[in-house]
Each structure stands twice: as C-alpha cells, then as structure tokens.
Amino acid sequence: xxxxxxxxxxxxxxxxxxxxxxxxxxxxxxxxxxxxxxxxxxxxxxxxxxxxxxxxxxxxxxxxxxxxxxxxxxxxxxxxxxxxxxxxxxxxxxxxxxxxxxxxxxxxxxxxxxxxxxxxxxxxxxxxxxxxxxxxxxxxxxxxxxxxxxxxxxxxxxxxxxxxxxxxxxxxxxxxxxxxxxxxxxxxxxxxxxxxxxxxxxxxxxxxxxxxxxxxxxxxxxxxxxxxxxxxxxxxxxxxxxxxxxxxxxxxxxxxxxxxxxxxxxxxxxxxxxxxxxxxxxxxxxxxxxxxxxxxxxxxxxxxxxxxxxxxxxxxxxxxxxxxx
Amino acid sequence: xxxxxxxxxxxxxxxxxxxxxxxxxxxxxxxxxxxxxxxxxxxxxxxxxxxxxxxxxxxxxxxxxxxxxxxxxxxxxxxxxxxxxxxxxxxxxxxxxxxxxxxxxxxxxxxxxxxxxxxxxxxxxxxxxxxxxxxxxxxxxxxxxxxxxxxxxxxxxxxxxxxxxxxxxxxxxxxxxxxxxxxxxxxxxxxxxxxxxxxxxxxxxxxxxxxxxxxxxxxxxxx
Ligand SMILES: Nc1ncnc2c1ncn2[C@@H]1O[C@H](COP(=O)(O)OP(=O)(O)OP(=O)(O)O)[C@@H](O)[C@H]1O
Ligand SMILES: [Mg+2]
Numbered sequence: 001x002x003x004x005x006x007x008x009x010x011x012x013x014x015x016x017x018x019x020x021x022x023x024x025x026x027x028x029x030x031x032x033x034x035x036x037x038x039x040x041x042x043x044x045x046x047x048x049x050x051x052x053x054x055x056x057x058x059x060x061x062x063x064x065x066x067x068x069x070x071x072x073x074x075x076x077x078x079x080x081x082x083x084x085x086x087x088x089x090x091x092x093x094x095x096x097x098x099x100x101x102x103x104x105x106x107x108x109x110x111x112x113x114x115x116x117x118x119x120x121x122x123x124x125x126x127x128x129x130x131x132x133x134x135x136x137x138x139x140x141x142x143x144x145x146x147x148x149x150x151x152x153x154x155x156x157x158x159x160x161x162x163x164x165x166x167x168x169x170x171x172x173x174x175x176x177x178x179x180x181x182x183x184x185x186x187x188x189x190x191x192x193x194x195x196x197x198x199x200x201x202x203x204x205x206x207x208x209x210x211x212x213x214x215x216x217x218x219x220x221x222x223x224x225x226x227x228x229x230x231x232x233x234x235x236x237x238x239x240x241x242x243x244x245x246x247x248x249x250x251x252x253x254x255x256x257x258x259x260x261x262x263x264x265x266x267x268x269x270x271x272x273x274x275x276x277x278x279x280x281x282x283x284x285x286x287x288x289x290x291x292x293x294x295x296x297x298x299x300x301x302x303x304x305x306x307x308x309x310x311x312x313x314x315x316x317x318x319x320x321x322x323x324x325x
Numbered sequence: 326x327x328x329x330x331x332x333x334x335x336x337x338x339x340x341x342x343x344x345x346x347x348x349x350x351x352x353x354x355x356x357x358x359x360x361x362x363x364x365x366x367x368x369x370x371x372x373x374x375x376x377x378x379x380x381x382x383x384x385x386x387x388x389x390x391x392x393x394x395x396x397x398x399x400x401x402x403x404x405x406x407x408x409x410x411x412x413x414x415x416x417x418x419x420x421x422x423x424x425x426x427x428x429x430x431x432x433x434x435x436x437x438x439x440x441x442x443x444x445x446x447x448x449x450x451x452x453x454x455x456x457x458x459x460x461x462x463x464x465x466x467x468x469x470x471x472x473x474x475x476x477x478x479x480x481x482x483x484x485x486x487x488x489x490x491x492x493x494x495x496x497x498x499x500x501x502x503x504x505x506x507x508x509x510x511x512x513x514x515x516x517x518x519x520x521x522x523x524x525x526x527x528x529x530x531x532x533x534x535x536x537x538x539x540x541x542x543x544x545x546x547x548x
Contacts, residue, residue: 023435226416229376230430230481231406 027239035243038216039251046248049212053252056205057299058259060198061287065264067191069285081152083161084174085143091169093141100143105151105160110144117142140171154181202302205252209245209306217241217314228319237319238311245307246300253299257292326354327387328485328516329375334384336370336540344370345540347384352485352518357511359527360520362537368520371537372487375518376408377401389484406434409478411488416474417462423449423473424458430481444480452476452506468499475506479515486510486517492526500526 039046087093097111112120117139122128147160161175217224224237264285287295329352336345344367352358360368373379374386377393386393389407396404409430417426424445431441449455452472457465462473471491478486488507492500504526511517521527527534536544 019437020435022437023432026438027432027435222416223418223420226418227429227433228402229378229405229410230433230477231402231404232433233402236402236433 031240032243035240036247039247049208049248050252050255052208053205053248053299054255054259056201057253057256060201061256061260061295062263063194065285065287081147083145085164085170086172087141087169088171093143096169097143100145105147106145107148108146112142114139114141205302206306209248209303210310213241213245213307213310216244217310234315241307241311242304245303249300249303250296253296257295260287328352328354328389330387332385334381334386337382343540348542350535350545354516355514357517357532359532359534360518361522361524361527361534366537367540368537369489372489372520375487377404406481407484409483409486411474411478411491413490413493417470419463422459423462426462426473427477427480429477434481448476448480467495471503479510486515488519490520504530
C-alpha cells in the first residue's frame with residue numbers, strides 16, 4: 001500500500017477540465033498538421049489521389065457553372081412567346097386591344113388591322129402578284145399578345161388561351177408553345193443527366209478517398225494497435241485519418257478550382273470572340289472565389305465522409321471489443 | 326489490497342478453441358508475479374483478458390476492486406489507461422523519436438505539455454536513457470529499445486504493469502538487466518505481471534510464479 005515513492009510515482013494527479021480541453025485542442029491541431037505533413041511526404045500517391053479527386057469534381061462544377069451562365073443569358077436565346085388572336089370580321093379590334101392591355105397576364109399588345117396583315121403577308125409570302133388579283137381582303141384582324149414572364153408556364157398559357165377564346169370577338173387563338181414544351185423537357189433531361197453524373201462522380205470521390213485512407217490505415221496498423229492498448233478512445237484513433245481525408249478533399253477541391261478556371265477561361269475566350277462579332281455582350285461563365293472556396297470545403301467534406309467510412313470499417317474489424325456477455 | 330483477481334475464468338475463442346479453463350488467482354498490490362507455461366498454454370490470453378482485448382466467456386475478473394464485466398466496450402479505453410503494457414518486440418514507432426514514443430500514453434490520457442515533459446524526463450532517468458530523448462528508436466540497440474518500451478509502459482503510473490515475453494528477443498545478459506529493471510520498478514511500488522517461458526530466468530528472480538498448462542493453472546508458488 002505505502003510503497004517507497006519515486007519522484008514520478010507520486011499520487012495520481014487528476015487533470016482538470018481545462019487541461020483536458022487544452023489537450024484535446026492540441027491533439028486536433030497536431031493531427032491536422034501531421035496528416036498534412038504525411039500527405040506532402042508521400043508526393044506520388046498524394047498527387048495521383050488529388051488529381052483523381054480534382055478530375056471527378058471539375059466536371060460537375062463546369063456543368064453547374066455553364067447551366068447557370070446559360071440561365072443568366074436567357075434573353076439571348078429565349079424566343080418571346082406570343083398568342084395570336086384572330087378576330088371575327090367587323091369586330092372592333094382596336095377597342096379589344098385596349099381592353100386586353102389591362103389584363104395582369106399581358107405584357108404587350110400589338111394590334112394589326114386587316115390591311116397591315118395583308119401588306120405583311122404580301123411582303124413575307126412573295127405572293128404579291130397573286131394577292132393583287134384578289135378583289136377583297138381575306139385576312140382577319142389580328143391581335144398579338146406577349147404574356148408577362150411570370151405567366152409563361154405551360155399551364156398558365158393554356159388557361160390564358162381559353163380565357164381569350166371565350167371573348168366574343170375572338171375567332172381563334174394560336175399559341176405556339178410546342179417549342180417551349182420541347183425546350184423545357186430538354187432542359188429537364190439535361191439537368192437530370194447532369195445531376196446523375198454529378199452524384200456518381202461525388203460517390204467516386206468518396207470511394208477514392210476511402211480506399212486511399214484504408215491503405216494508409218493498414219500501413220499504420222501497428223501504431224493503431226499500440227495506441228489502442230494504451231487506452232486511446234475511438235475518436236482519438238480516428239482523428240489523424242479523418243484529417244487525412246479532409247486534406248485530400250481540400251487539396252483535390254483546390255486543384256479542381258484551378259482546372260475549372262482554366263477550362264472556363266478557355267471556353268469563354270472563344271465564346272466571347274464569337275459573340276463580339278455579332279455585337280453582343282455576354283455574361284461570361286466564371287468561377288467566383290466564393291464558389292471556389294465552397295468547392296474546396298465541399299470536397300473536403302466528401303473526404304471526411306470517405307475517411308470516416310474507411311476508419312469505422314477498419315476499427316469494427318480489427319479493434320472492436322466483443323460485446324459484453 | 327488486491328490488484329487483480331481471476332474467479333473461475335474460462336475463455337473460448339470465437340472459432341470454438343478453448344484457451345483457458347477455470348483460472349483462479351489473485352495478485353496483490355505491489356506484487357511481482359511471473360506467468361509461465363509452454364507455447365500455446367494461454368499466457369497471452371490471460372493478458373488479453375486483463376487488457377480487455379478479449380472478454381472471458383465465463384467467470385469474473387476483478388481489477389482494483391472493479392468487475393471488468395461492468396466496463397462497457399465504450400469505456401474500455403479509459404480502463405486500459407490504468408495498465409502499462411510491454412511487448413516482446415517492444416513495438417516502438419519508428420516515425421518519431423524516443424521522447425514522442427514515451428509521451429504517447431500521456432498524450433492519449435490528455436496531459437498538459439509541461440507535465441508530459443516532466444514525466445518523460447523522469448522516466449527516461451529511471452530506465453537510464455537520460456540523453457536519448459531526441460534519438461530515433463530505430464537506431465537503438467535491442468536492449469535500449471526494450472527500455473524505451475518499458476519507459477512508455479510506466480510513464481502514466483499504471484496501477485498494473487504487464488509484460489509479454491519482455492526478454493524474448495534479448496540475449497541472457499540483456500535479459501538479466503531488463504529483469505533487474507523490472508525488479509527496481511517493483512521495489513519502488515509498481516505491481517508487475519510478467520509472462521515468460523524462460524524458466525531459468527524466472528527462477529533466478531525469486532518471485533511468485535504462476536504456471537499454466539494447456540489452459541489450466543497447474544502451479545502457483547505464492548511466495
Ligand atoms: N484470437 C484467437 N482465436 C482463436 N484461437 C486463439 C486466438 N488467440 C489465441 N488462440 C489460441 O489460444 C491458445 C493460447 O494462446 P496464447 O497466445 O495465450 O498462448 P501463449 O501461452 O501466449 O503461447 P506463446 O508462448 O507461444 O506466446 C493457442 O493455442 C492459440 O492458438
Ligand atoms: Mg504469447
């Protein structure tokens with residue numbers, strides 16, 4: 001009980017809460033630093049891994065940025081939608097046009113009387129001579145309506161069409177939205193395919209990091225075994241590997257940022273020149289610093305997930321104590 | 326006061342192999358005990374049970390008044406910090422120096438830096454490796470490496486020091502000096518359980534010897 005006491009063998013001093021917190025922070029800090037150092041010390045493996053991650057990340061990134069840019073340049077490629085109202089003969093088209101202008105769904109109204117319509121038709125059809133021979137004007141008055149942007153979905157347009165058809169002056173309403181439907185479906189399809197590919201690539205990143213960390217863990221088996229026997233908690237054992245996954249993701253995300261920037265600059269330069277020929281200005285697709293940082297931390301998160309999977313799997317197989325009987 | 330007690334402990338591994346049959350013994354505080362037996366007798370299995378690397382299939386093990394069945398898997402790591410372990414092939418980490426190897430149990434237990442430095446220095450002195458702190462363990466002799474391993478095992482002032490064939494890799498002279506080191510530690514109040522199949526060495530030490538045979542306890546000299 002009361003054995004001779006050696007200097008380092010005195011009563012077991014209790015560490016207070018502050019000491020433990022400080023030690024905990026310190027371990028985080030040293031492991032964070034140490035895992036980065038280990039990555040740097042195995043350059044070949046690390047470069048290959050980070051490049052794999054970057055390549056997998058850069059594709060969805062560019063896809064995202066390009067669709068974003070496409071949407072912000074919508075006015076260049078989006079045709080205005082119009083509804084053409086063909087009126088019964090002898091209706092008061094001017095009045096009706098004035099009335100329609102008041103509707104909330106309507107942005108602009110253009111009234112075309114029969115003579116104008118005929119003149120336009122002559123000019124466009126190239127049948128001027130034949131039309132000259134007609135003794136009367138067969139064309140009705142027409143009102144062209146452009147709906148407002150927030151009334152432009154497929155359903156809203158169909159409703160508007162029915163509403164206009166109900167007017168007694170209106171003989172027929174022509175709404176050419178087939179292209180719109182087709183276009184919207186195409187956009188949806190592209191978005192779905194893009195999302196699917198992006199998800200697969202993100203899963204690939206998790207797998208790459210997970211198998212890399214698994215390999216690193218098996219190289220440090222002895223160390224894990226030792227610190228386990230000296231009472232390391234699971235979190236303590238996990239920590240260096242989680243940081244390794246973090247760094248792989250972080251660095252891979254950074255390389256992806258550089259790649260994305262290079263590729264987008266390259267695409268944008270030629271696009272810019274092309275559009276300049278037509279006198280257009282164009283919102284170029286770029287990767288903002290904010291997006292770049294999101295990329296790095298987002299990929300780092302994937303790294304944490306990947307390494308977590310690897311560590312937990314390893315610990316379950318090699319360290320876990322059998323359940324209490 | 327008793328440090329460790331085995332009460333009718335039996336151990337059957339997952340593959341069905343029965344390694345221990347009804348083991349009973351008690352080790353008092355400040356005792357130094359040798360555990361011997363032929364290869365495969367179950368010596369390491371007893372250490373594994375003490376370390377909670379495995380759980381006994383039958384019987385109770387008490388450590389410092391605590392039934393190990395009450396230690397959950399999650400809390401087992403805190404329990405292990407009470408035990409210092411020395412391995413046969415000392416298991417030092419060659420990617421760091423002697424100081425960092427010895428500091429490991431203290432870092433795990435969350436000691437402040439200043440205390441770690443103080444304790445590592447003190448323990449280096451005890452194993453007579455005063456100037457070795459910054460050396461790489463790979464470049465030390467086998468005996469020096471084993472002393473680093475012992476320093477690491479005692480740096481956290483464990484309640485119990487266990488050693489599995491600590492002299493297994495050493496020539497007789499070195500074995501003697503390592504055993505003398507254990508004897509010193511024992512003199513200064515450490516409870517020690519050493520596994521060794523080197524009978525001549527064990528007998529020379531004149532301490533209590535527990536003998537295992539085919540998983541059964543067949544001898545206990547009880548001083
Ligand atoms: N995890 C395990 N699963 C199944 N059998 C095991 C396991 N570990 C050990 N054994 C068996 O249990 C028996 C006792 O093993 P143990 O390691 O305790 O022997 P030992 O006395 O330490 O021998 P040695 O002197 O050779 O180290 C051996 O026959 C061994 O094959
Ligand atoms: Mg053994």
